[in-house]
Amino acid sequence: MEVTILKDLIGFEIRKSSRRPVVLGILAIILFYNGLMIFYGTFNNEPTYGMPYSKEKVDQLRQEQSEFGGFIDDKWIQNVENEKNAILHNPANQISVEEREEKTQELLARGLSREMIDSNSIFFVKEEVLYSRELQRLEEPEVASNFYRYAGERGQEKANDYRQIYGGEKGEALASRAEEMYSYLSNEYRAYYDYSWGWSRLHAMQTVLPYTVGVLLIVVLSPIFSQEYARKTKALILSAKYGKNKVIKAKMISAFILSILSWMMIQFINIVMIFTLFGTEGAKSFLQNWAQNPSPYPFTYMTSYFVITAMSFLGLIFLTSTILFISSRSKSSVISLVTAGVVTLFPITLSGVFGGEIVKKIFMFMPSSVLISVDHFKTFDAFYIFDKVIMLPSVTAIFAVVLSILMVIGAYFSFRRCQVEN
Amino acid sequence: MELKINNLTKQYGSKLAVDRFSVTFTEGINGLLGANGSGKTTLMRIMCDILRPTSGEVLLDGVNITTLDEAYRELLGYLPQYFGYYPDFSAWDFMLYFSALKGLPKLTAENRCKELLDTVGLYEVRKKKIKTYSGGMRQRLGIAQALINDPKILILDEPTVGLDPKERAKFRNIISDYAIGKIILLSTHIVSDVEYIADRIMIMKNGQLSQQATTDRICDSIKDFVWSLQVAPKDVDSYNSRFIVSNLKHSGEMVELRIVSEERPSERAANVSPNLEDLYLYHFKGEV
Secondary structure (H helix, E strand, O other): OHHHHHHHHHHHHHHHHHOOHHHHHHHHHHHHHHHHHHHHOOOOOOOOOOOOOOHHHHHHHHHHHHOOOEEOOHHHHHHHHHHHHHHHOOHHHEOOHHHHHHHHHHHHHOOOOHHHHHHOHHHHEOHHHHOOHHHHOOHHHHHHHOHHHHHHHHHHHHHHHHHHHOOHHHHHHHHHHHHHHHHHHHHHOOOEEOOOHHHHHHHHHHHHHHHHHHHHHHHHHOHHHHHHHHOOOHHHHHOOOOOOOHHHHHHHHHHHHHHHHHHHHHHHHHHHHHHHHHOOOOOOOEOOEOOOEOOOOOOEHHHHHHHHHHHHHHHHHHHHHHHHHHHHHOOOHHHHHHHHHHHHHHHHHHOOOOOOHHHHHHHOOOHHHHHHOHHHHOOOOEEEEOOEEEEHHHHHHHHHHHHHHHHHHHHHHHHHOOOOOO | OOEEEEEEEEEEOOEEEEEEEEEEEOOEEEEEEOOOOOOHHHHHHHHOOOOOOOEEEEEEOOEEHHHHOHHHHOOEEEEOOOOOOOOOOEHHHHHHHHHHHOOOOHHHHHHHHHHHHHHOOOHHHOOOEHHHOOHHHHHHHHHHHHHOOOOOEEEEEOOOOOOOHHHHHHHHHHHHHHOOOOEEEEEEOOHHHHHOOOOEEEEEEOOEEEEEEEOOOHHHHHOOOEEEEEEOHHHHHHHHHHOEEEEEEEEOOEEEEEEEOOOOOOOOOEEOOOOHHHHHHHHOOOOO
16 A cells, blocks of 8 residues: 555656646746757767758768778778768869979969979869869778777877876876877777768767756756745645655656656667768767867767766666755755756856866766767776876766766755745 | 553653653543643643553553553543644545554445545545645544544644634534543643533643543532622733723723622722633633
């Protein structure tokens, strides 16, 4: 009977939180916004540099990049090089002899040496060929050819930074770990190249979660305790048999059920829409973009998505616990809503404003950052704690778990011990 | 069953809301009379274990209610002074929610909700959202929810606020029927609410128990202090300023006054038997 009553209470709490006109309105808005971002979102971290969706572009990239689908090895690199040379050295793509002579004179006048001019056939390629898709499609594979070299260089750079900034044991430990991880990517890991816009868009859409799932949860969950104070129903609840135990558990369970369902709904919509529009190819592909996303982790897009999803789930629990805690401490639904909104959305909105490394690092521990979770794996970030190097995702996960537990306990006792004074 | 309040004090800053209050409640209807701010609500909240006292304790059959915790709340029904509700819930959902909160199995809960909503006259409109209800309807819903678990201890804080005379009469009948074998504490500043149905009456003033007795003896303390007197209209103001005038009635050329006073207001004044309203005015003369 006890379990049945708890189930009944959970059902009522879910209805109390979700069956409000404002919730339906917000749900409609965030679904629309989410759809809009899938189509028109510009995400600079994507290999496509934030290009909005277009069927032609998807077909074109899919065709061009799938052609080079495979593990990046010497043969693959050579193949890209050969393709490029075949275009550049094709006599049909070269300018005429007269034009060649004129171009050479122009380059000599600019100060280039004759050896350099003669060894770069690209100077004598027709302009329409230079800007043709035939040649431009090789840009991405050409960059990918340097994957292992870039990984090695990045590791060295990072290691040098640590040695310079910290020095001593800490600097050396962090540097060694950076070298070790990037060295693995450079020497042992076999990167796979493929068309992967669908997977990269799926990753990019993680950054939208605070504005979809986050906003929805703020609206749905922030009144969960605070409305009992504001509506003066706490006196009725706290004087009832299960008012100081089961109903609090029911509120918390219903909050977690609602948050998990909202998160799953958005993830499901994203997966279905993105894979339908952008394609499912690229699961095995590497995700490093050395300018924007120099990740030291040897993840493919698929493994990365699993890791990020797991971390994002943790962020969801963290965010839900935070909202529950805020709600239990707020005497009005409006204060609860505003506080939860500030805690959830401000760090994300302001992360672009505050440039300081420390501030950015603090933001990484905010619930909404953990909900996004992609940024935790984007660069090499680690802490030196108790003579050990611990990577940022691990520290964040531990922090989120510990704080979530504390906040849930805090919310429980805050409501249980709440006094009805006015 | 005995509910004992033992030297209870609640202090907010320098203000004593409840001041060394001691009383023992036994089965029956206990009326708690007091002006606004006299500490009735604070006392009731402490008795419902939703407000911690500064000192003192509430004991049910000798055991502190905070120790009894859930076992105490299982016996408790409470209607607070300001009855909170969920505007988007129907009365039916609201009652079922509180049935679950009070540990009633679903089938029992449904039967009980039906019975109570019928009793308070809300069964026909049970599916309507509470936000569409009038103040009186909401108050009746509050009374119904307080009774849902068939409580052995029923605490009602100003339960008749917002009810019309017919509804108040009905409420009194419901409570009278319900009172057998239960401890009912009913606070009010409306004398007629308790006059007809209370077995015992307590008067609370400045957080202290000012007086208590059975309803038929409560007025004994002022039996020599209530007077009836006929005066000329021009003298009314003078009497009003010097005495507590509990009633004023024009009778032909003269005005008939009912005065509560320890001293005889006039040689012509005749002693009459006091009622609860006279007693209330006697205690709260400075506050009305």
